[in-house]
Amino acid sequence: MVAPALLDPKQENNKEKIIEDYEELEFQIFRMQENMKEIAKKWNVLGIDQTRKENWIIIYASDDGNVCKIMAHDCNRPFLGKWDFSIHAHYKDDYHVQIDDIRGEENRGYGSVCMKFLKEYTMEQNVHTISGNISDRDWDHVDRLVHFYKKHRFHIDIEPTDKSGKIYWTP
Template identity: 65%
Template structure:
């Protein structure tokens, strides 16, 4: 049987893409629920958020009072005990937390989501400053780091000639 002459293929395609989006979202929500259960067994779940690509991520922390990690897990994957992205920090005496390393794939939005949660987390702990160093090993991606830290309202001091710098954020 042929569709009527007035049949709108474009409308049907939009309907199909909406159905597909709904099914993908439903599956992500199911996976998120299962992943949160697994993550909560060992870590503190801080929340869920979406990346710039509208991917759902679970944000969680590990904090022993000396070292704090803010980690992200992408809800499109089952949780197998490893983070997809993390910010590793350590506490300093002067109500400051120092970023030691940022690990994970760049340009997926995980860094921005984790930084947002790190800032909220430190405020709740009455930590007054987030600091960090830029080192020689960062220089192959320094433009990306400068953009990232400035986007998140950090003060960035760079010594170009020595290929080093410092970052600071005050709430």
């Protein structure tokens, strides 16, 4: 005798998973609303996006005309005034931004989302070039940096003997 589909344990597990996913998403959306209110009090909210692990993050900027920071906050946690990930850059001139540092936890998808927003933001500011340096202190993770910048269509020039390099991107 075949059990009806409603009593099938596999479907019951699937139903529980759907309910669990829905409740988690609902909680992230609620948290996102609260976080957006707090972030918008001090910074320019650029948008929201999902990481490759499907976490919702808020992307926001601080820009005083000299230093530009594109920051991300994961909506799995309340916003307590600190970013989860940040790309720090400065304006070399009106049409050129140089990345000074990328800070935050790796392999979470934050970097790719922040880079996408940095490119969009700089183009809106009529900036035509994003550049950066790879220095000796980056050398222990240079392969990851090269992969990251290639993925985002940067031109990369590495000097292994000097343990240095340059990156640049133009639209």
